[in-house]
Amino acid sequence: MEPSVLQELAAIVAPQPLLTQPEAMLVYECDGHTLDKAPPDVVVFPTSTEQVAAVVKLANRHDVPFVARGAGTGLSGGALALEGGIVIEMCRMNKILEIDYGNQRAVVQPGLVNLHLSLAVSDAGFYYAPDPSSQGSCTIGGNVAENSGGPHTLKYGVTTNHVLGLEVVLPNGDLVHFGGAVLDTPGYDLTGLFVGSEGTFGIVTSVTVRIMRKPQVVKTLLAFFDTVEAASNAVSGIIGAGIIPAALEMMDNLTIQAVEAAIQASLPLDAGALLLIELDGIEDGMEADAQRIADICQQNDCQNVRVAQDDAERALLWKGRKEAFGAIGRLTPNYYTHDGVIPRTRLPEALTRLQIISHRYGLRIANVFHAGDGNLHPLVLYDERDGEEVERVLKAGHDILQACVDLGGVLSGEHGIGLEKKNCMPWLFSEGDLDVMRRVRQVFNPQELCNPNKVIPLRGRCRCGAVTGDGTPDHETHEAVATAMQDAHVRA
Amino acid sequence: MNVKASLPGFDQVDRPQRDKISTCIHCGLCLDKCPTYRTLGTEMDSPRGRVYLIKAVDEGRLGMTPNFIEHMYLCLDCRACETACPSHVEFGDLMERARGQIERQAPRPLAGRLLRWLVFRGLFPHPSLLRGLFRLLRLYQRGGLQRLLRTAGVFNLLPARLKDMEAMLPDLPPRPFTRSVPEYLPGQEPATRTVGFFAGCVMDGLFADVHNATTRVLQANGCGVRTPRDQVCCGALHMHAGDREQAKALARRNIAVFERQDVDVIVNNAAGCGAQLKSYVELLADDPQFADRAHRFSERVQDVSECLAQEPLRGPLGAVPKRVAYDDPCHLLHAQRIRQQPRDLLQQIPGLELAPVTDADFCCGAAGIYSITHQDMSRRILERKMEHLAAAEPDVIATGNPGCMMQLRTGARLAGLDAPVVHPIELLAAAYEVGKKT
Missing domain, CATH: 3.30.465.10 (Uridine Diphospho-n-acetylenolpyruvylglucosamine Reductase; domain 3)
Incomplete structure (x- = not known):
């Protein structure tokens, strides 16, 4: 990036310094999604709306791409500076x-x-x-x-x-x-x-x-099952009975083991699956709902049902659930996760498909997910230092998403499409659908400087410099370059 | 640490271990628990970012550049990230190994080398020299020189850092603890346990009152207390500064000293020392002569609150009608995972009210010599801490580590907060004192 541009940037956010040192750019090369990496040229820390606007205007004047970043916990590469440029770090606007x-x-x-x-x-x-x-x-x-x-x-x-x-x-x-x-x-x-x-x-x-x-009363139950199938059937049973819990989460055996190691909550290590079920609301009727849920679990061969005795136990169980991804880090150097959504009635089928994919590629897959709304989170365990394994992981990820779409689901429930699932969007949307999205994007982001090349495969403007003889963008070359870039990221 | 030149990557001596680095899965759950990330918001100064930098050096993507070194030393080593980490990354170990690599490889200016040698090798390993220094300091405080210099405003002429260090100095006791009590103090009947007491170096010279309170409470609870005279500094300061060799030498000495004592447990009352004593097992894991002995040593080490929590407190406890704000020392909470025991002990004191403190689990900015080497960051963290403590409206602030006590006293002075800072065991000792009289 031109030194004069950096000087202008520095003037906008002064006295907050810019980050341009190689060590800093290195740590900003990825967010919570580590399969792809691309360092920015500079990171700025605006402290006001006016500063954000001024930085964006500057980027436009100099044709520099930019991307906003918060804590960098995203799981689809949304905060990645794919084409370099400016990372606008918003963490100091935190009031x-x-x-x-x-x-x-x-x-x-x-x-x-x-x-x-x-x-x-x-x-x-x-x-x-x-x-x-x-x-x-x-x-x-x-x-x-x-x-x-x-x-x-x-x-x-x-x-x-x-x-x-x-x-x-x-x-x-x-x-x-x-x-x-x-x-x-x-x-x-x-x-x-x-x-x-x-x-x-x-x-x-x-x-x-x-x-x-805050709800008047909260009740948290744990139900343990021999198999994921039995737990899935219980999920369908609970929702089918007209009960909408505040939360309905599932963990499979691999996840139970990792979480138990992390929080020591006396979870049975031999259970095939557990459901974490939370009811909240007014006190009247809650006991009856809890009993109905326990009955439905029993009808689906559950091993036993445990009710959190106090706030401390409730907090511990939720800590286990919320830190489950991290706990998986005890089992593996890296994991790759998707968050495809399927109709919850097809949970057993989806989990069978995941098992097949696990066997096909010889990779361990842990499952912890929002069972109530069919939002899967298969975690594919791998070691990024093994290049051949990384390739298998990517293929497995591809097959997992394909399975979700086959079962009538979608690519992502909450992690976003970002960079990683962009090229899967045509599985879900017709060219016409995508075209509407592109036109909406054109209205907001006509220069394609703002977080470029994410979410949907673009046509038209191409920032990688590939153009045909008559000056129009060369899509084939663009795709080839984009693929090569992605490969390079993966290898890096 | 001010290093101008880039160093090559890690060598094989106590290298940060690759499988420990790769335990970090980059989820970011540590970010909000890190004092420097909360203050600066820069990824390089977050636990996740630091592990990423260490990983980059390990993989040869980055040398140990001046910026890398700066980021490593801006870390307080408070280990709050370890408590937050669901993946169980041993961050403290990675950081201390990375610093060890820097220390061994970095060419320092001669003056800096000399000063470090004097402090870490010349002073701290030698109890008699330390005691001499403390005697001089006491003479300075009591002989009228301190009052004279303070009234004359001489300290305003000194660099701010020196002035603050002078102000942080607590009133020194007439004699170090280990020179004022017999090596063995009997426990009150029925005596059930014999404990070894680790007196430390700074605590011994500057906080003899806390030691006296500790032994009195232990004795009142049926513990005979053995305080071997020939024990030395635990080596925590050396470890945090990357001087692993000297830390190992001190560890071997202390292990040998306590092997000669017939004790069930080795009790200490300084969180930083306790964490270090418990980590001898990792520090000496590769030492064939000491690995097993270090293991036996470390597994017997207990913080005084941990030791007292094992049996019901004996009475009679008198009333201490104070509102107390308890602040967790990082090396007690994060390094030793001791959270409840000190609170439980305090709550058993009649009339004592424990005030809730926001972010009590956050570092106060003391962090060993950090408050001196990184005064600006230390003060920013301290200011936030004092806001939370002031909001608790305490009569007394309690925390179980000498560095934290000095830091919070400075904080209270700067913030105009009229609350003495004590060790929790002092409140317990006061309760026994009142109990005796009634």
């Missing part, structure tokens, strides 16, 4: 600007850590419902970009159901406001369009979110 308990809403900056919001409103009896497993680190801005979910989305919905309004710096640097302070505002639902756009429609600089009253 709560306003809390309005009467109207159950809060205005926060995007760099605020998800859990910090719940902690701030906890004493008043409120919380912020979307609870991704990384909620202790990930930021609200990142949640907005990825439309993050969490275990409690079964009952309470995903991020988009909790965002009322947004302040956004568009990819050209203009400042706009979507939505407002109420559930529905007139005109197009641009808030809905923006949430989940994975950083390709602009950079959010302030978010108005709903905060909810």
